[in-house]
Every structure is written in structure tokens, then in C-alpha cells.
Amino acid sequence: MLDLSHLRADFPILDRQVHGKPLVYLDSAATTQKPVQVLDAMDDYYRHHNANVHRGAYTMAEEATELYEGARRRVARFINAAAPEEVVFTRGTTSAINAVAYGWGLHHLQPGDRIALTTMEHHANIVPWQLVARVTGAELTYLPLTADFRVDVGAIGDVIDSRVKIVAFSGMSNVLGTIGPLAEAVAAARAVGAISVIDAAQLVPHHPTDVRAIGADFLAFSAHKMLGPTGVGALWGRRDRFEEMEPAEGGGEMIRDVQLHSSTWADLPHKFEAGTPPIAEAVGFGAAVDYLEAVGMDRVRDHEREITRYALDRLAEIPDLTVYGPDDTAQRGGAVSFTLADIHPHDLATILDQSGVAVRAGHHCAKPLMRVLDVPATARASFYLYNVPGEVDVLVAALHEARRLFGVA
Amino acid sequence: MSLDELYRQVILDHYRNPRRSGSLAAPDAHADGNNPLCGDEIALDLALRDGRVIDVAITGRGCSISQASASMMADRIVGKTLAEIDALTHQVKRLLDIEEGDPGLDPERPGAVLGDIESLAGVRRFPVRVKCADLAWTTLAEALAPHSGTPT
Numbered sequence: 001m002l003d004l005s006h007l008r009a010d011f012p013i014l015d016r017q018v019h020g021k022p023l024v025y026l027d028s029a030a031t032t033q034k035p036v037q038v039l040d041a042m043d044d045y046y047r048h049h050n051a052n053v054h055r056g057a058y059t060m061a062e063e064a065t066e067l068y069e070g071a072r073r074r075v076a077r078f079i080n081a082a083a084p085e086e087v088v089f090t091r092g093t094t095s096a097i098n099a100v101a102y103g104w105g106l107h108h109l110q111p112g113d114r115i116a117l118t119t120m121e122h123h124a125n126i127v128p129w130q131l132v133a134r135v136t137g138a139e140l141t142y143l144p145l146t147a148d149f150r151v152d153v154g155a156i157g158d159v160i161d162s163r164v165k166i167v168a169f170s171g172m173s174n175v176l177g178t179i180g181p182l183a184e185a186v187a188a189a190r191a192v193g194a195i196s197v198i199d200a201a202q203l204v205p206h207h208p209t210d211v212r213a214i215g216a217d218f219l220a221f222s223a224h225k226m227l228g229p230t231g232v233g234a235l236w237g238r239r240d241r242f243e244e245m246e247p248a249e250g251g252g253e254m255i256r257d258v259q260l261h262s263s264t265w266a267d268l269p270h271k272f273e274a275g276t277p278p279i280a281e282a283v284g285f286g287a288a289v290d291y292l293e294a295v296g297m298d299r300v301r302d303h304e305r306e307i308t309r310y311a312l313d314r315l316a317e318i319p320d321l322t323v324y325g326p327d328d329t330a331q332r333g334g335a336v337s338f339t340l341a342d343i344h345p346h347d348l349a350t351i352l353d354q355s356g357v358a359v360r361a362g363h364h365c366a367k368p369l370m371r372v373l374d375v376p377a378t379a380r381a382s383f384y385l386y387n388v389p390g391e392v393d394v395l396v397a398a399l400h401e402a403r404r405l406f407g408v409a
Numbered sequence: 410m411s412l413d414e415l416y417r418q419v420i421l422d423h424y425r426n427p428r429r430s431g432s433l434a435a436p437d438a439h440a441d442g443n444n445p446l447c448g449d450e451i452a453l454d455l456a457l458r459d460g461r462v463i464d465v466a467i468t469g470r471g472c473s474i475s476q477a478s479a480s481m482m483a484d485r486i487v488g489k490t491l492a493e494i495d496a497l498t499h500q501v502k503r504l505l506d507i508e509e510g511d512p513g514l515d516p517e518r519p520g521a522v523l524g525d526i527e528s529l530a531g532v533r534r535f536p537v538r539v540k541c542a543d544l545a546w547t548t549l550a551e552a553l554a555p556h557s558g559t560p561t
Contacts, residue, residue, distance in 0.1 A: 342425070344472040346447050347416070350535055354412050363448055376470050377448055405416045406473075 001310070002303045005388050007295065010035035014386060021356030024391045029174050029202060029335040029382035030360055031224045034284075038227055041287035042280045052276055054253060068279050071286030072269070075234050078289045079219070080210040085268040086242070088235045089277055089285075093201040094124040096220035096235035097168070099272060100197055101128035102248035104218075104241065105166060111137030114163040116194070118143040118151050118180070119372050120173045123365040125199040129168060138165070143185075145372060149176045149325050153184045160188040167196045171203030171219075175364045175380065176325040177308070177332035179207070186216050195241060201225055201233075206304055206333045206384075208297040217241045223281065228288035232281035235272070242268050249274040300385050305329040307383050311336055311392045318399050320408055324373055334383035337364070340399060341408040345379040348402055352379075355398035357391075414531035415538075416473065423477035423525065428484045431466045438556055442548030444540055449475035453548050457556060462486050462494065472541050474532060479545035481525045486549070491557045498546050501526060505542050506533045 008014050011033045016023050025033060045067060051060040053068045069084070076084040090096040105115070115129045119142050126140075133140055143159050146152045151169070160167060167189035171180045182198070189196040195217040203209060204219075205226035211219055218241065222233035237245070247254055247265060251274035256264040265271040292300060309329050315321055320341035326332045340348060345361035352359055360380045363370045370376060381395055402408075436454035443450045449471030456464035465483045469476055486494050500523065504512040515521045520528075532542045 346449075346472040346538075346541070347474070350415070350538060351412060361447070401412075405412055406421060407418075 001306045001389060002299060004295070004299070004303050004385050007035075008386050008388070010037065010291075011386055012036060012039075018356040018358070019354050021354075024355070024357040024394045026381040026383065026387065026391065026395060027358045027360050028384035028387075029225070029380065031230065032205065032227050032384055033386065034229065034288075035227055035291055037291050038229065038284045038287045042229065042284040045280045045283045050280075053279055054270070064279060067283050067286075068277065071282040071289075074286040074289045076236075078209075078293065079204065079236055080212050081236055082212060082239070086236055086239055088237070088242075088269040088272040089282055090220070090233045090235050090272075091231060091278070092222040092224070092233035093199060093220045094128075096218075096233055097124055097197065097199060098128045099235055099248050100218050100220075100237075100245070101132045103245040103272070104195065105129070105132040105138075106135060107246050108244075109133070109136035109138040109165055112163065113138040113165045114141050114161075115139070115166045115168065116141050116143065116160050116164045116189075118169045119145055120151065120176055120178060120366065120369050121168075121170055122174055122199060122201070123367070124201070125168055125170060125197075126368065129166070142368075143169070143181075148327075149178055150331065151178065151181045151185075153181045156181075156184060156188045160185075160192055160194070162192050164189070164192055164194045167194050169196075169198065171198045171200040171209075172206065172333045172335075173325075173366075173369075174202050174335055175337050175366050175369055175378065177335040177337075178326055179203070179331055179333065182214050182216075186214060189217075190215075202333060202335065205292075207301050211236050223285035223288060226288055227291055229278075229281045229284040232278045232285050234285075239268065242272070245272075247271055247274065251275045253277070295385060303385055304334040304383055307387055307389060307392065308332065308334045308336065310389050311381065311383065311395075314392055314396045315399075318396065318403070320403070321399065324375075324378055334387075335380060336382065337378040337380045339375060339378055340402060341406065343402055343406050343408070345377045347406070348379045348399070351402040351405060352395065352398045355394060355401070357395050357398050359395075411531065411534050415535060417528045417531065419525050419528045420473060420477040423480035424473035427467065427469075427476055427480040429465050429467055429480070429487075432468060433464060433466045436466075438552040440548045440552035442544050442551070444471070444475070444544055447472065447541065449541055449544055451475070451479045451545055451548055453479075453545070453552050455552055457491075460492075461488060461490050463488070467545075471544075472538075474529070474538055474541040475544045478526075478529055478542045479548075481529070482545045482549060485524060485526060491553055494549070494553065495557065497523075498550055501529075501546050502543070504530055505539050507539060507543055 204221040349361035433454040438455040451469030
């Protein structure tokens with residue numbers, strides 16, 4: 001297996017103990033841990049360069065602006081954007097999708113128009129569209145899943161027709177691990193004149209991502225799921241789509257001129273960055289991107305496929321355990337959802353925690369998907385570049401302990 | 410080991426074989442309870458006569474602690490007056506450390522005072538799970554509030 005265990009030394013939190021046991025952190029799909037390089041970059045910013053951006057003529061303001069815009073250039077390069085101004089900093093994936101829903105959807109949708117999603121979406125890629133549909137009279141429609149937990153691309157012809165104006169879908173499911181039908185859905189959207197929006201919160205951190213190769217119109221992701229801080233994320237958009245989008249938020253920083261009764265907007269990307277942005281967080285985001293590039297996203301992906309393969313094989317040894325997601329690691333990422341006999345996932349999470357194992361239990365902000373799977377909740381272990389096979393072994397041992405405690409024969 | 414104290418046999422028995430499971434055709438009182446954070450749900454039907462609970466039916470789904478607590482509650486409250494139920498509820502909340510004070514258990518005879526409910530005491534060592542054990546009791550108070558005339 002590709003050994004990235006030397007990287008663990010960069011993550012101070014991985015040394016801590018929980019209930020007297022070494023922490024086994026298997027919840028990176030919720031948020032990742034942060035390397036010292038990210039912590040140091042943010043600390044250095046606050047200690048030596050803190051000033052508001054874009055509006056000071058003094059030295060520190062220039063330094064802060066350069067650090068902030070430097071982070072934008074790094075993030076843009078990381079996803080192969082055509083230009084830095086195609087990257088707008090947001091609070092995260094959720095606010096990025098809302099920006100498209102309110103900035104583009106609200107102004108382009110008509111009654112009877114359709115927004116096509118998939119049934120494996122996170123609430124962040126459902127609820128904003130419901131809100132905008134309610135105002136515009138548009139309707140939501142869904143691509144179903146296949147029995148092996150993939151988006152049913154065979155249904156694209158039935159679902160994505162000329163009424164569809166927006167196709168919004170997950171690049172990688174936070175529950176199933178399933179990689180979304182990037183090429184098929186983008187092509188189908190283009191064929192009917194719809195825009196395509198990718199919720200890439202799980203994709204960008206775990207899979208090399210080239211926005212120009214994918215060919216979508218918008219793509220959203222969060223820093224905190226890729227070694228960066230909370231509170232910042234990115235909305236990438238094609239320049240022409242950004243030009244036809246209205247700002248969802250108004251305020252300082254985003255204007256060219258303000259009159260008493262009307263205003264004009266600043267150029268991209270500032271048009272969509274009202275108010276003082278999360279500067280230190282953006283600096284940390286840039287440092288996280290540097291870290292991932294130094295490791296290499298191909299290696300991140302290879303390591304994740306290997307540890308996911310190992311986890312799927314070890315979990316398959318446990319009687320009465322059901323995994324929800326594709327088995328082929330070429331079609332999935334490292335979020336592994338499962339249930340064990342009649343043990344409720346919350347009980348599983350409590351039991352695993354006593355062994356130092358941090359997993360998530362619940363509906364994972366994907367209640368429609370839980371209904372498709374016909375389960376109230378699942379437990380989810382998710383992996384990142386700092387996880388090692390020995391941690392999977394601790395997970396498996398704790399699951400056997402859960403079977404004993406619940407008397408599962 | 411504290412996990413063995415949490416997941417006692419009696420809790421697992423109530424989880425797998427919930428007592429008074431179902432619903433009443435014409436309940437005198439009803440409440441739905443849920444913990445949005447973890448998704449535990451119960452729906453509680455009560456039949457009342459002369460200031461007493463004379464029948465209970467519960468449906469629900471969720472973790473073992475939430476469902477076992479609801480099952481134990483259903484077993485315990487039939488035949489009791491609303492005042493007795495109010496006192497019992499406060500006793501359970503003291504047992505769960507939600508309210509301060511001695512729950513008044515008899516250390517010589519475990520189970521003598523609250524019956525199976527005493528087995529929920531292990532949850533005190535798992536603070537994030539206390540809400541699970543409390544769900545049924547909070548829902549019960551909500552269902553009875555319009556009938557009791559006393560704050561719960």
C-alpha cells in the first residue's frame with residue numbers, strides 16, 4: 001500500500017488520546033484535521049500581516065491583499081481554472097451553492113422550468129433549489145440511483161429534457177462515496193441548454209479535479225474538508241456564467257459605484273464577495289492547497305483507493321454488516337457508510353468512541369437518500385491521506401465488540 | 410467496563426421487544442417527540458380517565474437508549490395519576506442527571522423504586538446520549554401538559 005504515514009507528524013491532533021486510547025479519526029468527510037503548515041500560515045497572518053484587504057494604501061494592507069489574492073491564485077491553479085477571477089471565495093460549499101441558486105437561478109428560472117438533481121444529494125444541494133423553486137415556480141426532478149448505488153445515467157434521457165434549466169449534482173457522495181456522473185450529466189445539461197452545477201465538497205479534496213476538463217458551469221467546495229479551516233470555501237464558475245449572474249449579497253467590497261437609488265458592481269470576482277472576507281481562512285485555504293499539491297493529488301487518490309479497498313474487505317468479514325456504496329474503488333471515494341445487524345448507528349458511534357474511533361452516525365444531511373436506502377441512519381467511516389490500515393483494524397475490532405455488547409449471534 | 414453498564418441486558422430487551430408498541434384508536438392525549446440532531450423519534454398515545462393514565466401506546470424508531478427508555482416508561486405509567494407521573498418524571502430526570510438531586514433509589518434493592526428504568530443510570534457517563542434517554546419523558550410531559558394544569 002502507498003505509505004503516507006510520515007505525513008501524520010504534520011497533524012498534531014492525531015497524537016491525542018480519547019478515553020485513554022489513541023484517536024482513530026475516521027470522520028474526514030465531515031471535516032478534516034489540519035496540518036501545522038495551515039495552522040502556521042493563519043497564525044503568521046494574524047501576527048504579522050493582519051489588515052483589511054483591497055482598501056488600504058499602507059504596507060500591511062498591501063501584504064494582506066497579496067496573501068488573500070495569492071490564496072485565490074493557488075486555489076484556481078489547484079482546480080485548473082482559466083483565471084483566478086473565476087474563483088469566488090465563499091463561506092463554504094453551502095453558501096457557494098446558495099450564491100448560484102439566488103444569483104443565477106432566481107433570475108433565470110420561469111414557472112414550469114425544472115431543476116434536475118440526484119437522489120444522493122446532500123441537503124446543501126437540495127434545499128437552496130427548493131427555496132428558489134418556491135419563488136420562481138420551477139420544479140425539482142431527480143435522477144434515481146441504480147441497485148449498486150450509482151447514479152442511473154440510463155435515466156438521463158427521461159429526466160433531463162428541454163424543461164430543465166439547471167442540473168446540479170454531487171461530484172462525490174458524502175454518504176455512498178459514489179463518484180457522480182460528471183461527464184454524462186454535464187453533457188446532458190449542455191445538450192438541453194441547461195447550466196451544470198457540481199457540489200464538489202467531497203470531490204475536490206479527494207480526487208484530482210480539472211474544471212476545464214469537466215466542462216461544468218459552476219463547481220463548489222469547502223476548505224475545511226481539504227485540510228483548511230472552516231468558514232471559507234470556493235465557488236468556481238465560467239466567466240460568462242458569472243457575468244450573467246447577479247450578486248446574492250450586497251455591501252462593501254462588491255461595488256463599483258453606489259448612488260442613492262442604484263449601484264453598479266465591481267468586476268469579477270469581487271462582485272460576489274460582499275463585506276470583509278474571511279482573510280486568515282483564505283490564507284489557510286491557500287496553505288492547504290500547497291500541502292495537497294506537495295503530496296500530489298494523484299497520490300492522495302491512490303492512497304485513498306487502497307485504504308478504502310482494505311476497509312471494504314475487512315468490513316466484509318464482519319457478519320451482519322451492510323455497506324451502502326459501490327464496491328469498485330474506481331467508482332468511489334473513501335466515505336464508507338454501513339449498518340451492523342439491528343444496532344442503531346448512534347449506539348455504534350458511542351461504542352466505537354470508547355475505542356477512540358471517531359465515526360459519524362445519522363442521516364449525514366441526506367434524508368432523501370436515507371429514504372431511498374430505506375434506513376433511518378447509517379454509520380460512516382471516512383478516510384483521508386493521514387489514515388493508515390492499522391486504524392481500519394481498530395475500527396473492525398470495535399465493531400466486533402459492538403456485536404458482543406448487543407449479543408448479536 | 411462502562412459500555413457494559415450502558416448496554417445492559419434489560420435495555421437491549423426493551424429495545425428489541427418494545428412494550429405497548431402501537432397506537433390507540435382514540436387517544437385522549439398525544440405528542441410526537443424527536444431529537445433533530447440524531448433522528449430519534451417517538452409518537453406517544455395516552456388514554457386518560459379520572460386523572461389517571463389508563464392506557465399507553467408508542468411507536469418510534471431510533472437508538473437503543475431512546476427506544477428502551479420509551480418502552481420502560483410505557484410499562485411504568487399505566488394506572489398512575491398525573492401527579493404521580495409528574496413526580497416519577499422528575500425522579501427519572503434526577504436519575505439521568507438532567508435535574509439536580511437524589512433520585513431516591515433504594516441501594517439495597519436495585520430496581521425496587523423505578524424498576525427497569527434504573528438501568529438507564531449508565532447513560533450519565535455518556536453525556537451526548539442523555540438526550541436519547543430523556544426523549545420519552547419530555548414527550549410524555551408535552552402530551553400531558555394540556556391535561557395536568559401544573560407545570561412539568
